Structures are given as structure tokens and as C-alpha cells.
Amino acid sequence: xxxxxxxxxxxxxxxxxxxxxxxxxxxxxxxxxxxxxxxxxxxxxxxxxxxxxxxxxxxxxxxxxxxxxxxxxxxxxxxxxxxxxxxxxxxxxxxxxxxxxxxxxxxxxxxxxxxxxxxxxxxxxxxxxxxxxxxxxxxxxxxxxxxxxxxxxxxxxxxxxxxxxxxxxxxxxxxxxxxxxxxxxxxxxxxxxxxxxxxxxxxxxxxxxxxxxxxxxxxxxxxxxxxxxxxxxxxxxxxxxxxxxxxxxxxxxxx
Ligand SMILES: Nc1ncnc2c1ncn2[C@@H]1O[C@H](COP(=O)(O)OP(=O)(O)OP(=O)(O)O)[C@@H](O)[C@H]1O
Ligand SMILES: [Mg+2]
Numbered sequence: 740x741x742x743x744x745x746x747x748x749x750x751x752x753x754x755x756x757x758x759x760x761x762x763x764x765x766x767x768x769x770x771x772x773x774x775x776x777x778x779x780x781x782x783x784x785x786x787x788x789x790x791x792x793x794x795x796x797x798x799x800x801x802x803x804x805x806x807x808x809x810x811x812x813x814x815x816x817x818x819x820x821x822x823x824x825x826x827x828x829x830x831x832x833x834x835x836x837x838x839x840x841x842x843x844x845x846x847x848x849x850x851x852x853x854x855x856x857x858x859x860x861x862x863x864x865x866x867x868x869x870x871x872x873x874x875x876x877x878x879x880x881x882x883x884x885x886x887x888x889x890x891x892x893x894x895x896x897x898x899x900x901x902x903x904x905x906x907x908x909x910x911x912x913x914x915x916x917x918x919x920x921x922x923x924x925x926x927x928x929x930x931x932x933x934x935x936x937x938x939x940x941x942x943x944x945x946x947x948x949x950x951x952x953x954x955x956x957x958x959x960x961x962x963x964x965x966x967x968x969x970x971x972x973x974x975x976x977x978x979x980x981x982x983x984x985x986x987x988x989x990x991x992x993x994x
Contacts, residue, residue: 750811759803773941775957795830831904837896839888851907874902894925
């Protein structure tokens with residue numbers, strides 16, 4: 740990517756979500772300047788995935804979705820736009836279970852660019868190589884681009900999913916527990932990769948692994964029961980938490 744430093748800020752203002760009549764997120768406020776990595780932590784069911792999916796406008800695809808408040812990307816209110824597809828292109832998402840589409844490695848990477856109408860063969864080749872290099876996978880797959888992606892290992896599939904997300908040049912990358920099914924070595928590779936990528940795009944990482952948040956995140960947000968408990972620089976949140984709930988959570992008392 741040409742950009743040296745990301746300028747993509749994410750602001751969440753009084754954001755609430757319910758499904759049917761059940762409230763899930765309550766008045767979430769968050770300002771992330773897009774520099775480095777933002778980790779979101781919190782107990783199961785507290786709303787982490789719903790918050791991520793709100794940021795790329797995929798939460799609204801679920802039945803009964805209702806929302807209030809604002810989400811701004813670089814100052815622009817994304818829920819004021821009719822074109823949700825353009826937001827989903829600008830804000831990529833990688834899921835917990837590595838998803839390899841039932842097609843070749845190459846076509847997995849090119850899925851997004853083709854969807855958005857890219858037909859130029861030379862351009863598609865460039866995108867494929869660039870994205871796989873950015874995802875730290877090129878050396879391992881450059882000789883098997885036409886092989887079914889299902890043949891890759893779990894860690895490779897997860898980096899392939901990252902390459903697929905990067906192929907459409909998003910400004911923000913959301914990752915929902917991307918390492919939870921991976922071994923320590925694959926986890927380390929992905930953490931290194933995210934650290935490198937964080938110079939060129941804004942990264943929001945949901946993780947159950949507090950060590951991972953400590954290792955890679957510059958900012959950390961702790962959520963509980965659909966609310967923000969504490970948000971601040973990672974070092975501070977872990978070493979000098981301002982709230983008793985945070986202290987209890989990071990010491991493992993409230994998992
Ligand atoms: N589409 C939906 N319809 C109804 N309820 C939902 C929907 N999606 C999420 N919820 C509810 O919202 C709450 C938060 O779910 P969410 O998946 O955001 O939590 P989470 O923090 O990501 O949990 P986990 O750590 O287990 O992944 C849960 O009570 C869940 O049942
Ligand atoms: Mg989740």
C-alpha cells in the first residue's frame with residue numbers, strides 16, 4: 740500500500756443496538772484515531788461482535804436489528820449513507836473460524852476485487868501478489884495459487900482470509916478473535932502481521948486472549964453487558980485500571 744500512516748479514525752457516539760426488543764449495546768462511546776491497534780476485550784456475550792459488525796454495517800443484516808447513535812469513519816456518519824456495500828468495502832472483517840471459500844487460493848484472494856468489477860488480468864495478478872505478500876503468505880503459496888484453498892493449514896487459511904480482506908484495500912480492518920483456533924506459532928505470525936499492517940490501516944481486534952491484547956494493542960476497550968467499562972492506553976488499562984470491574988476482569992475474577 741502506498742500510504743505510510745493511516746488517517747482513518749473511527750468514532751462511535753452513543754451507539755445502542757437491539758435485536759427485536761432485546762437490547763445488546765447501550766450507549767457505546769469510543770474514539771479511535773486509527774493509529775496502531777485497538778483491542779476489544781470482555782466476557783462472552785457482552786456485545787463485542789455486535790460492535791464490530793456495527794462498524795462495517797453488517798449487523799443490520801441480522802433479523803430485528805435496531806440502532807441509535809452514530810458511527811463516524813473519518814468524520815463521516817456511515818449510517819447516513821444508503822450505500823452499505825461501499826462501507827463494507829472500506830471496512831474489512833476477518834472472523835474467528837478461518838474461512839476458505841471452495842475455490843483456488845488465487846480466487847479466494849480475488850473474490851472481492853472481482854465482485855467490485857475488476858476484470859483486468861494484469862491488475863488482478865498484481866492484487867493477488869500484493870495481498871498475499873501483505874498477509875505474509877506469498878512465499879508459502881506462490882507455487883500453489885491454483886490449488887484448492889481448502890488444502891491450506893488453519894493458520895494459512897486465516898492469513899488467506901486476511902489477504903482476501905486486504906485485496907479491496909480497506910481503510911479499517913476488523914478481526915473477531917482471529918487466533919482463537921490457531922496454534923501459538925500461527926498466532927505469533929498473525930500478531931506480527933497485524934503490527935506491520937497497523938501502520939497502513941486502522942485495526943480493531945476482538946480477543947479473548949488478554950496477553951494478546953497486551954502484546955499488540957495500543958488502546959484497549961473493556962466491555963461488559965453491552966457497555967464500555969474502561970477505554971484507554973493498553974499499558975495503563977492493564978497496570979493501573981481506573982475501575983474495579985477492570986481490575987477484577989484482568990485478574991481473571993469475572994470471566
Ligand atoms: N442476530 C442476533 N439476534 C439476536 N440476538 C443477538 C444477535 N446477535 C447477538 N445477539 C445477542 O447479543 C448479545 C451479544 O452478542 P455478541 O455476539 O455481540 O457477543 P460477544 O461479546 O461477541 O460474545 P463472544 O465472546 O461469545 O463471541 C448476546 O446476548 C447475543 O445473544
Ligand atoms: Mg463474538
